[in-house]
Amino acid sequence: MSTEPSKADVPIVVEFTGGLELLFSNQRKHRLLLPSSGEKGQPANTAFLVRYLCENVMKDKRKEMFIIDGTVRPGILVLINDADWELEGGDQYELKKNDNILFVSTLHGG
Protein backbone atom coordinates (compact mmCIF):
# COMPACT_ATOMS: atom_id res chain seq x y z
CA MET A 1 0.00 0.00 0.00
CA SER A 2 1.26 3.39 -0.89
CA THR A 3 1.38 5.86 1.91
CA GLU A 4 2.67 8.62 -0.32
CA PRO A 5 1.11 11.89 0.88
CA SER A 6 -1.17 13.46 -1.73
CA LYS A 7 0.22 16.44 -3.53
CA ALA A 8 -1.37 19.78 -2.80
CA ASP A 9 -4.78 20.43 -4.27
CA VAL A 10 -4.88 22.35 -7.56
CA PRO A 11 -6.36 25.84 -7.33
CA ILE A 12 -8.40 26.60 -10.46
CA VAL A 13 -11.16 28.92 -11.59
CA VAL A 14 -14.27 27.40 -13.14
CA GLU A 15 -16.83 29.61 -14.90
CA PHE A 16 -20.32 28.88 -16.16
CA THR A 17 -22.17 30.98 -18.69
CA GLY A 18 -24.72 30.88 -21.47
CA GLY A 19 -27.38 29.81 -18.96
CA LEU A 20 -25.34 27.08 -17.24
CA GLU A 21 -24.79 29.33 -14.24
CA LEU A 22 -28.45 28.66 -13.40
CA LEU A 23 -27.48 25.08 -12.58
CA PHE A 24 -24.60 26.20 -10.37
CA SER A 25 -26.25 28.33 -7.69
CA ASN A 26 -26.66 31.14 -10.22
CA GLN A 27 -23.00 31.94 -9.79
CA ARG A 28 -20.74 32.46 -12.77
CA LYS A 29 -17.32 32.19 -11.20
CA HIS A 30 -16.25 29.40 -8.83
CA ARG A 31 -12.79 29.21 -7.26
CA LEU A 32 -11.99 25.59 -6.48
CA LEU A 33 -9.30 23.48 -4.93
CA LEU A 34 -9.39 20.38 -7.07
CA PRO A 35 -7.88 17.21 -5.58
CA SER A 36 -4.65 16.57 -7.44
CA SER A 37 -5.66 13.05 -8.37
CA GLY A 38 -8.89 11.38 -9.35
CA GLU A 39 -10.95 8.61 -7.72
CA LYS A 40 -8.54 5.86 -8.79
CA GLY A 41 -5.39 7.86 -8.35
CA GLN A 42 -5.35 8.99 -11.97
CA PRO A 43 -4.19 12.55 -12.75
CA ALA A 44 -6.81 15.25 -12.25
CA ASN A 45 -7.95 15.80 -15.82
CA THR A 46 -11.01 17.61 -17.16
CA ALA A 47 -13.00 14.35 -17.23
CA PHE A 48 -12.43 14.14 -13.48
CA LEU A 49 -13.23 17.84 -13.09
CA VAL A 50 -16.61 17.37 -14.77
CA ARG A 51 -17.50 14.51 -12.43
CA TYR A 52 -16.19 16.47 -9.47
CA LEU A 53 -18.33 19.49 -10.38
CA CYS A 54 -21.39 17.31 -10.83
CA GLU A 55 -20.94 15.65 -7.44
CA ASN A 56 -19.58 18.48 -5.33
CA VAL A 57 -20.54 21.83 -6.79
CA MET A 58 -23.79 21.33 -8.69
CA LYS A 59 -26.74 21.62 -6.33
CA ASP A 60 -29.38 21.41 -9.06
CA LYS A 61 -30.82 17.91 -9.34
CA ARG A 62 -31.10 18.01 -13.13
CA LYS A 63 -27.65 16.48 -13.64
CA GLU A 64 -28.55 15.55 -17.23
CA MET A 65 -28.59 19.25 -18.08
CA PHE A 66 -24.81 19.24 -17.57
CA ILE A 67 -23.56 15.69 -17.92
CA ILE A 68 -24.73 12.89 -20.22
CA ASP A 69 -23.07 9.48 -20.58
CA GLY A 70 -20.31 10.51 -18.20
CA THR A 71 -19.24 13.60 -20.09
CA VAL A 72 -20.38 17.15 -20.77
CA ARG A 73 -23.63 17.02 -22.71
CA PRO A 74 -23.57 17.89 -26.40
CA GLY A 75 -24.14 21.59 -26.94
CA ILE A 76 -21.96 22.71 -24.04
CA LEU A 77 -18.62 24.25 -25.03
CA VAL A 78 -15.59 23.81 -22.82
CA LEU A 79 -12.76 26.35 -22.99
CA ILE A 80 -9.43 25.76 -21.28
CA ASN A 81 -7.68 29.08 -20.79
CA ASP A 82 -9.79 30.58 -23.64
CA ALA A 83 -9.09 27.73 -26.07
CA ASP A 84 -11.56 25.05 -27.19
CA TRP A 85 -10.72 22.00 -25.09
CA GLU A 86 -10.31 20.01 -28.31
CA LEU A 87 -7.06 21.96 -28.80
CA GLU A 88 -5.83 20.97 -25.36
CA GLY A 89 -6.55 17.25 -25.35
CA GLY A 90 -10.26 17.32 -24.47
CA ASP A 91 -11.24 15.49 -21.31
CA GLN A 92 -7.71 14.11 -20.94
CA TYR A 93 -6.21 17.55 -20.29
CA GLU A 94 -4.46 17.56 -16.92
CA LEU A 95 -5.34 20.58 -14.87
CA LYS A 96 -2.62 22.92 -13.74
CA LYS A 97 -2.48 25.55 -11.06
CA ASN A 98 -4.50 28.69 -11.92
CA ASP A 99 -6.14 27.20 -15.01
CA ASN A 100 -9.38 28.82 -16.10
CA ILE A 101 -12.05 26.42 -17.31
CA LEU A 102 -15.14 27.93 -18.92
CA PHE A 103 -18.32 25.98 -19.60
CA VAL A 104 -20.72 27.67 -22.02
CA SER A 105 -24.14 26.41 -22.97
CA THR A 106 -25.15 26.98 -26.57
CA LEU A 107 -28.57 25.53 -25.86
CA HIS A 108 -30.26 28.52 -24.35
CA GLY A 109 -32.41 30.99 -26.21
CA GLY A 110 -31.41 32.90 -29.29
Next chain:
Amino acid sequence: MAPTPCELCKTTRALVVRPKNHQKLCKTCFINIFETEIHNTITANSLFFSGERVAIGASGGKDSTVLASVLKTLNKRYHYGLNLVLLSIDEGIKGYRDDSLETVKRNAVQYDMPLEIVGYDELYGWTMDQVVEQIGKKGNCTYCGVFRRQALDRGAARLGIKHVVTGHNADDIAETVMMNLLRGDLPRLARATSIVTASAASDIKRSKPLKYAYEKEIVYYALHKGLDYFTTECIYSPEAFRGSARTLIKNLEKVRPSAILDVVRSGEDMARLVPEEVSGVGKSGKDILVVEGEAEGAGGCGSANGRTSGGEMADMEKQLLENEKSQGNEMEITLKGQKHDRNCKNLNRMPRKLPKQQMGKCARCGYLSSQDICKACMLLEGLNKNRPKTQIQVSVERKTVIQR
Protein backbone atom coordinates in the same frame (compact mmCIF):
# COMPACT_ATOMS: atom_id res chain seq x y z
CA MET B 1 1.15 20.62 -24.38
CA ALA B 2 2.59 23.32 -26.66
CA PRO B 3 0.01 25.84 -27.84
CA THR B 4 -1.44 25.07 -31.27
CA PRO B 5 -0.66 27.87 -33.76
CA CYS B 6 -3.41 29.40 -35.92
CA GLU B 7 -3.65 27.73 -39.35
CA LEU B 8 -4.09 31.07 -41.12
CA CYS B 9 -1.66 33.56 -39.58
CA LYS B 10 0.66 30.83 -38.21
CA THR B 11 1.73 33.10 -35.38
CA THR B 12 -0.99 33.45 -32.78
CA ARG B 13 -2.30 30.70 -30.51
CA ALA B 14 -5.37 28.94 -31.94
CA LEU B 15 -8.44 29.22 -29.71
CA VAL B 16 -11.21 27.93 -31.97
CA VAL B 17 -11.76 24.72 -33.94
CA ARG B 18 -14.24 25.29 -36.75
CA PRO B 19 -16.95 22.61 -36.68
CA LYS B 20 -17.37 22.47 -40.44
CA ASN B 21 -13.73 21.79 -41.40
CA HIS B 22 -11.75 21.39 -38.18
CA GLN B 23 -9.68 24.46 -39.02
CA LYS B 24 -7.83 25.76 -35.99
CA LEU B 25 -7.90 29.54 -35.74
CA CYS B 26 -6.80 32.35 -33.48
CA LYS B 27 -9.31 34.87 -32.18
CA THR B 28 -8.62 37.55 -34.81
CA CYS B 29 -8.63 35.17 -37.78
CA PHE B 30 -11.80 33.46 -36.52
CA ILE B 31 -13.71 36.72 -36.10
CA ASN B 32 -12.55 37.83 -39.52
CA ILE B 33 -13.53 34.62 -41.32
CA PHE B 34 -16.88 34.42 -39.51
CA GLU B 35 -17.80 37.94 -40.61
CA THR B 36 -16.52 37.41 -44.15
CA GLU B 37 -18.62 34.27 -44.61
CA ILE B 38 -21.75 36.11 -43.54
CA HIS B 39 -20.87 38.92 -45.92
CA ASN B 40 -20.55 36.29 -48.67
CA THR B 41 -23.96 34.85 -47.79
CA ILE B 42 -25.45 38.35 -47.94
CA THR B 43 -23.94 39.24 -51.31
CA ALA B 44 -24.48 35.81 -52.92
CA ASN B 45 -28.19 36.06 -52.12
CA SER B 46 -28.50 39.83 -52.72
CA LEU B 47 -30.21 40.15 -49.36
CA PHE B 48 -30.04 43.94 -49.15
CA PHE B 49 -30.07 47.05 -51.32
CA SER B 50 -28.41 50.33 -50.58
CA GLY B 51 -30.57 52.68 -48.55
CA GLU B 52 -32.80 49.83 -47.32
CA ARG B 53 -34.32 50.08 -43.87
CA VAL B 54 -33.88 46.76 -42.08
CA ALA B 55 -35.34 45.68 -38.73
CA ILE B 56 -33.29 43.17 -36.74
CA GLY B 57 -35.57 40.91 -34.71
CA ALA B 58 -33.78 41.30 -31.38
CA SER B 59 -34.44 39.13 -28.33
CA GLY B 60 -31.30 39.97 -26.37
CA GLY B 61 -30.18 36.35 -26.87
CA LYS B 62 -26.95 35.26 -28.50
CA ASP B 63 -28.16 34.82 -32.08
CA SER B 64 -29.84 38.18 -32.52
CA THR B 65 -27.08 39.95 -30.59
CA VAL B 66 -24.43 38.43 -32.85
CA LEU B 67 -26.57 39.27 -35.90
CA ALA B 68 -26.83 42.90 -34.82
CA SER B 69 -23.10 43.12 -34.12
CA VAL B 70 -22.10 41.50 -37.42
CA LEU B 71 -24.54 43.58 -39.50
CA LYS B 72 -23.31 46.73 -37.82
CA THR B 73 -19.71 45.77 -38.66
CA LEU B 74 -20.40 44.67 -42.24
CA ASN B 75 -22.64 47.65 -42.99
CA LYS B 76 -19.72 49.88 -42.15
CA ARG B 77 -16.93 47.77 -43.65
CA TYR B 78 -18.59 47.09 -47.00
CA HIS B 79 -20.71 50.24 -47.27
CA TYR B 80 -24.06 48.41 -47.52
CA GLY B 81 -25.79 51.71 -46.85
CA LEU B 82 -28.35 50.03 -44.56
CA ASN B 83 -30.51 51.79 -42.03
CA LEU B 84 -30.58 49.24 -39.17
CA VAL B 85 -33.20 49.20 -36.42
CA LEU B 86 -33.57 46.80 -33.47
CA LEU B 87 -37.10 45.42 -33.15
CA SER B 88 -38.04 43.61 -29.95
CA ILE B 89 -41.17 41.80 -28.93
CA ASP B 90 -42.38 42.00 -25.36
CA GLU B 91 -44.34 38.80 -24.77
CA GLY B 92 -45.32 40.01 -21.34
CA ILE B 93 -43.55 37.42 -19.20
CA LYS B 94 -42.63 39.04 -15.93
CA GLY B 95 -39.10 38.45 -14.71
CA TYR B 96 -38.08 36.86 -17.99
CA ARG B 97 -38.62 39.41 -20.69
CA ASP B 98 -37.85 42.28 -18.38
CA ASP B 99 -34.20 41.21 -18.14
CA SER B 100 -33.77 40.39 -21.81
CA LEU B 101 -35.32 43.72 -22.80
CA GLU B 102 -32.73 45.41 -20.60
CA THR B 103 -30.07 43.61 -22.66
CA VAL B 104 -31.63 44.83 -25.90
CA LYS B 105 -31.71 48.35 -24.52
CA ARG B 106 -27.98 48.13 -23.78
CA ASN B 107 -27.39 46.70 -27.27
CA ALA B 108 -29.20 49.67 -28.77
CA VAL B 109 -26.71 51.96 -27.05
CA GLN B 110 -23.68 49.75 -27.82
CA TYR B 111 -24.53 49.48 -31.51
CA ASP B 112 -26.00 52.95 -31.78
CA MET B 113 -29.23 51.66 -33.31
CA PRO B 114 -32.80 52.81 -32.67
CA LEU B 115 -34.93 50.31 -30.71
CA GLU B 116 -38.64 49.60 -31.07
CA ILE B 117 -40.46 47.37 -28.57
CA VAL B 118 -43.89 45.93 -29.42
CA GLY B 119 -45.96 44.17 -26.76
CA TYR B 120 -48.30 41.21 -27.08
CA ASP B 121 -50.78 43.11 -24.96
CA GLU B 122 -51.07 45.95 -27.49
CA LEU B 123 -51.17 43.56 -30.46
CA TYR B 124 -53.42 40.84 -29.09
CA GLY B 125 -54.89 42.05 -25.82
CA TRP B 126 -53.15 39.22 -23.98
CA THR B 127 -49.75 39.01 -22.32
CA MET B 128 -48.14 35.56 -22.13
CA ASP B 129 -48.57 35.67 -18.36
CA GLN B 130 -52.31 36.05 -18.92
CA VAL B 131 -52.33 33.28 -21.54
CA VAL B 132 -50.61 30.92 -19.12
CA GLU B 133 -53.02 31.91 -16.38
CA GLN B 134 -55.83 30.80 -18.67
CA ILE B 135 -54.48 27.70 -20.41
CA GLY B 136 -51.75 26.52 -18.02
CA LYS B 137 -48.12 25.91 -18.80
CA LYS B 138 -48.61 23.08 -21.26
CA GLY B 139 -48.83 24.13 -24.89
CA ASN B 140 -48.35 27.82 -24.23
CA CYS B 141 -45.20 27.85 -26.41
CA THR B 142 -47.48 27.33 -29.42
CA TYR B 143 -49.31 30.56 -28.61
CA CYS B 144 -46.08 32.37 -27.97
CA GLY B 145 -44.59 31.18 -31.28
CA VAL B 146 -47.63 32.04 -33.41
CA PHE B 147 -48.05 35.45 -31.79
CA ARG B 148 -44.37 36.19 -32.02
CA ARG B 149 -44.05 35.60 -35.72
CA GLN B 150 -46.81 38.03 -36.57
CA ALA B 151 -45.57 40.47 -33.98
CA LEU B 152 -42.27 41.03 -35.79
CA ASP B 153 -44.03 41.72 -39.08
CA ARG B 154 -46.58 43.99 -37.43
CA GLY B 155 -43.88 45.83 -35.54
CA ALA B 156 -41.95 46.34 -38.77
CA ALA B 157 -45.08 47.51 -40.57
CA ARG B 158 -45.69 50.00 -37.82
CA LEU B 159 -42.21 51.41 -38.44
CA GLY B 160 -42.75 51.43 -42.19
CA ILE B 161 -39.95 48.87 -42.58
CA LYS B 162 -40.28 46.16 -45.22
CA HIS B 163 -37.44 43.83 -44.32
CA VAL B 164 -37.00 41.89 -41.09
CA VAL B 165 -33.84 39.85 -40.45
CA THR B 166 -33.79 37.13 -37.81
CA GLY B 167 -30.96 35.29 -36.07
CA HIS B 168 -31.86 31.76 -37.21
CA ASN B 169 -28.66 29.76 -37.44
CA ALA B 170 -27.62 26.53 -39.19
CA ASP B 171 -28.61 24.44 -36.16
CA ASP B 172 -32.09 25.99 -36.23
CA ILE B 173 -32.48 25.23 -39.95
CA ALA B 174 -31.14 21.67 -39.55
CA GLU B 175 -33.61 21.06 -36.74
CA THR B 176 -36.50 22.37 -38.83
CA VAL B 177 -35.44 20.23 -41.80
CA MET B 178 -35.46 17.15 -39.56
CA MET B 179 -38.85 17.93 -38.09
CA ASN B 180 -40.51 18.65 -41.42
CA LEU B 181 -38.92 15.62 -43.01
CA LEU B 182 -40.27 13.40 -40.25
CA ARG B 183 -43.67 15.03 -40.55
CA GLY B 184 -43.58 14.66 -44.32
CA ASP B 185 -44.44 18.32 -44.61
CA LEU B 186 -42.93 19.22 -47.97
CA PRO B 187 -44.27 22.76 -48.34
CA ARG B 188 -42.91 23.74 -44.98
CA LEU B 189 -39.62 21.96 -45.62
CA ALA B 190 -39.18 24.05 -48.75
CA ARG B 191 -40.01 27.31 -47.03
CA ALA B 192 -37.91 26.66 -43.95
CA THR B 193 -34.73 26.08 -45.93
CA SER B 194 -34.92 29.23 -48.01
CA ILE B 195 -32.86 32.18 -46.87
CA VAL B 196 -35.47 34.73 -47.94
CA THR B 197 -39.18 34.44 -47.43
CA ALA B 198 -41.38 37.00 -49.06
CA SER B 199 -44.94 37.02 -50.22
CA ALA B 200 -47.18 38.68 -52.70
CA ALA B 201 -49.83 39.16 -50.04
CA SER B 202 -47.58 40.92 -47.54
CA ASP B 203 -44.96 43.52 -48.19
CA ILE B 204 -42.69 42.39 -45.36
CA LYS B 205 -39.69 40.37 -46.48
CA ARG B 206 -37.81 38.15 -44.04
CA SER B 207 -34.30 36.82 -44.26
CA LYS B 208 -31.81 34.81 -42.23
CA PRO B 209 -28.23 36.01 -42.78
CA LEU B 210 -26.89 33.52 -40.19
CA LYS B 211 -28.48 30.56 -41.97
CA TYR B 212 -25.11 28.84 -42.56
CA ALA B 213 -23.52 29.85 -39.27
CA TYR B 214 -23.07 27.13 -36.67
CA GLU B 215 -24.60 27.86 -33.30
CA LYS B 216 -21.26 26.87 -31.81
CA GLU B 217 -19.46 29.55 -33.83
CA ILE B 218 -22.11 32.12 -32.95
CA VAL B 219 -21.36 31.48 -29.27
CA TYR B 220 -17.61 31.66 -29.96
CA TYR B 221 -18.08 34.94 -31.77
CA ALA B 222 -20.10 36.37 -28.88
CA LEU B 223 -17.51 35.16 -26.36
CA HIS B 224 -14.42 36.33 -28.20
CA LYS B 225 -15.95 39.67 -29.10
CA GLY B 226 -17.16 40.08 -25.54
CA LEU B 227 -20.74 40.68 -26.65
CA ASP B 228 -23.39 41.42 -24.08
CA TYR B 229 -26.15 38.84 -24.44
CA PHE B 230 -28.83 37.45 -22.24
CA THR B 231 -29.33 33.79 -21.45
CA THR B 232 -32.09 32.17 -19.60
CA GLU B 233 -34.53 29.53 -20.44
CA CYS B 234 -38.08 30.69 -20.91
CA ILE B 235 -39.65 30.15 -17.50
CA TYR B 236 -42.70 28.61 -19.16
CA SER B 237 -40.79 25.85 -20.93
CA PRO B 238 -38.79 24.13 -18.18
CA GLU B 239 -38.66 20.83 -20.03
CA ALA B 240 -37.44 22.46 -23.19
CA PHE B 241 -34.56 20.15 -23.98
CA ARG B 242 -35.76 16.71 -23.14
CA GLY B 243 -36.33 14.54 -26.18
CA SER B 244 -36.14 17.50 -28.47
CA ALA B 245 -35.06 17.50 -32.09
CA ARG B 246 -32.43 19.94 -30.88
CA THR B 247 -30.81 17.20 -28.83
CA LEU B 248 -30.74 15.00 -31.91
CA ILE B 249 -28.94 17.72 -33.88
CA LYS B 250 -26.41 18.28 -31.09
CA ASN B 251 -25.74 14.55 -30.83
CA LEU B 252 -25.17 14.38 -34.58
CA GLU B 253 -22.77 17.30 -34.35
CA LYS B 254 -20.82 15.52 -31.65
CA VAL B 255 -20.30 12.45 -33.83
CA ARG B 256 -19.58 14.43 -36.99
CA PRO B 257 -19.55 18.24 -36.78
CA SER B 258 -20.15 18.74 -40.51
CA ALA B 259 -23.51 16.97 -40.10
CA ILE B 260 -25.33 20.21 -39.33
CA LEU B 261 -24.45 21.91 -42.61
CA ASP B 262 -24.97 18.60 -44.42
CA VAL B 263 -28.54 18.47 -43.11
CA VAL B 264 -29.10 22.09 -44.16
CA ARG B 265 -27.78 21.39 -47.69
CA SER B 266 -29.80 18.17 -47.93
CA GLY B 267 -32.87 20.13 -46.89
CA GLU B 268 -32.19 22.63 -49.66
CA ASP B 269 -31.75 19.81 -52.20
CA MET B 270 -34.98 18.16 -51.13
CA ALA B 271 -36.76 21.50 -51.23
CA ARG B 272 -35.73 21.86 -54.86
CA LEU B 273 -37.50 18.59 -55.63
CA VAL B 274 -40.78 19.86 -54.18
CA PRO B 275 -42.99 21.02 -57.07
CA GLU B 276 -43.44 24.76 -57.19
CA GLU B 277 -47.23 24.52 -57.01
CA VAL B 278 -46.88 22.62 -53.73
CA SER B 279 -44.20 24.65 -52.05
CA GLY B 280 -45.10 28.06 -53.36
CA VAL B 281 -41.34 28.45 -53.76
CA GLY B 282 -40.01 29.71 -57.05
CA LYS B 283 -37.16 27.69 -58.53
CA SER B 284 -34.87 30.63 -58.07
CA GLY B 285 -35.16 30.06 -54.35
CA LYS B 286 -36.48 33.56 -53.97
CA ASP B 287 -39.90 35.19 -53.94
CA ILE B 288 -41.26 32.65 -51.61
CA LEU B 289 -44.70 32.52 -50.16
CA VAL B 290 -44.71 32.06 -46.48
CA VAL B 291 -47.61 31.12 -44.31
CA GLU B 292 -47.76 32.98 -41.06
CA GLY B 293 -46.30 31.17 -38.10
CA GLU B 294 -45.05 28.29 -40.17
CA ALA B 295 -41.69 28.92 -41.73
CA GLU B 296 -39.73 28.04 -38.64
CA GLY B 297 -42.03 25.40 -37.29
CA ALA B 298 -45.18 25.76 -35.32
CA GLY B 299 -43.60 25.33 -31.92
CA GLY B 300 -40.94 27.38 -30.31
CA CYS B 301 -41.25 30.21 -27.92
CA GLY B 302 -39.64 33.57 -28.18
CA SER B 303 -36.69 32.65 -26.05
CA ALA B 304 -35.78 29.79 -28.29
CA ASN B 305 -35.70 31.61 -31.58
CA GLY B 306 -38.55 29.60 -33.02
CA ARG B 307 -36.94 26.28 -32.40
CA THR B 308 -38.96 23.28 -31.38
CA SER B 309 -39.73 23.14 -27.74
CA GLY B 310 -38.98 19.66 -26.53
CA GLY B 311 -40.83 16.39 -26.28
CA GLU B 312 -41.79 16.69 -29.91
CA MET B 313 -39.86 13.60 -30.95
CA ALA B 314 -41.83 11.52 -28.47
CA ASP B 315 -45.05 13.23 -29.55
CA MET B 316 -44.29 12.44 -33.15
CA GLU B 317 -43.54 8.81 -32.40
CA LYS B 318 -46.88 8.57 -30.67
CA GLN B 319 -48.59 10.22 -33.59
CA LEU B 320 -46.93 7.92 -36.14
CA LEU B 321 -48.04 4.89 -34.12
CA GLU B 322 -51.60 6.16 -34.07
CA ASN B 323 -51.44 6.81 -37.79
CA GLU B 324 -50.38 3.23 -38.38
CA LYS B 325 -53.30 1.98 -36.32
CA SER B 326 -55.71 3.92 -38.47
CA GLN B 327 -54.24 2.70 -41.76
CA GLY B 328 -57.67 1.59 -42.97
CA ASN B 329 -58.52 5.22 -43.11
CA GLU B 330 -55.97 5.90 -45.80
CA MET B 331 -56.32 9.62 -46.08
CA GLU B 332 -55.55 11.63 -43.06
CA ILE B 333 -55.77 15.26 -42.31
CA THR B 334 -52.43 16.77 -41.43
CA LEU B 335 -51.82 19.70 -39.15
CA LYS B 336 -52.44 22.13 -41.96
CA GLY B 337 -55.55 20.32 -43.05
CA GLN B 338 -53.99 19.05 -46.26
CA LYS B 339 -54.84 15.59 -47.49
CA HIS B 340 -51.76 13.53 -47.20
CA ASP B 341 -51.29 9.96 -48.37
CA ARG B 342 -49.52 7.78 -45.82
CA ASN B 343 -49.12 4.84 -48.20
CA CYS B 344 -45.45 4.65 -49.18
CA LYS B 345 -46.16 2.95 -52.51
CA ASN B 346 -47.91 6.08 -53.64
CA LEU B 347 -45.08 8.34 -52.60
CA ASN B 348 -44.30 9.75 -56.02
CA ARG B 349 -47.93 10.52 -56.57
CA MET B 350 -48.14 12.43 -53.34
CA PRO B 351 -47.14 15.90 -54.44
CA ARG B 352 -49.84 16.02 -57.10
CA LYS B 353 -52.42 15.28 -54.45
CA LEU B 354 -51.42 18.24 -52.37
CA PRO B 355 -53.64 21.17 -53.14
CA LYS B 356 -52.07 24.42 -54.14
CA GLN B 357 -51.82 26.72 -51.21
CA GLN B 358 -54.08 29.71 -51.53
CA MET B 359 -52.64 32.72 -49.87
CA GLY B 360 -55.05 35.32 -48.75
CA LYS B 361 -55.70 37.63 -45.89
CA CYS B 362 -57.19 36.75 -42.55
CA ALA B 363 -60.85 37.81 -42.54
CA ARG B 364 -60.46 39.10 -39.03
CA CYS B 365 -57.13 40.87 -38.83
CA GLY B 366 -56.05 41.16 -42.45
CA TYR B 367 -52.78 39.37 -41.84
CA LEU B 368 -51.38 37.03 -44.48
CA SER B 369 -52.89 33.56 -44.07
CA SER B 370 -53.55 30.36 -46.01
CA GLN B 371 -56.86 29.93 -44.22
CA ASP B 372 -59.69 32.41 -43.96
CA ILE B 373 -58.91 33.00 -40.29
CA CYS B 374 -55.23 33.15 -39.35
CA LYS B 375 -53.68 30.99 -36.63
CA ALA B 376 -53.27 33.88 -34.23
CA CYS B 377 -56.93 34.83 -34.57
CA MET B 378 -57.98 31.22 -34.04
CA LEU B 379 -55.88 30.98 -30.90
CA LEU B 380 -57.27 34.30 -29.74
CA GLU B 381 -60.81 33.13 -30.39
CA GLY B 382 -60.17 30.16 -28.11
CA LEU B 383 -58.66 32.37 -25.45
CA ASN B 384 -61.41 34.92 -25.66
CA LYS B 385 -64.11 32.28 -25.38
CA ASN B 386 -62.40 31.03 -22.24
CA ARG B 387 -62.25 27.67 -23.91
CA PRO B 388 -58.72 26.27 -23.88
CA LYS B 389 -58.12 24.27 -27.06
CA THR B 390 -54.89 23.27 -28.67
CA GLN B 391 -54.01 24.61 -32.05
CA ILE B 392 -54.16 21.17 -33.67
CA GLN B 393 -57.64 20.38 -32.48
CA VAL B 394 -58.88 23.75 -33.61
CA SER B 395 -57.48 23.55 -37.12
CA VAL B 396 -58.60 19.98 -37.77
CA GLU B 397 -62.09 20.84 -36.61
CA ARG B 398 -62.16 23.86 -38.82
CA LYS B 399 -60.90 21.99 -41.85
CA THR B 400 -63.39 19.19 -41.37
CA VAL B 401 -66.23 21.67 -41.30
CA ILE B 402 -65.01 23.38 -44.45
CA GLN B 403 -64.69 20.16 -46.41
CA ARG B 404 -68.19 18.99 -45.74
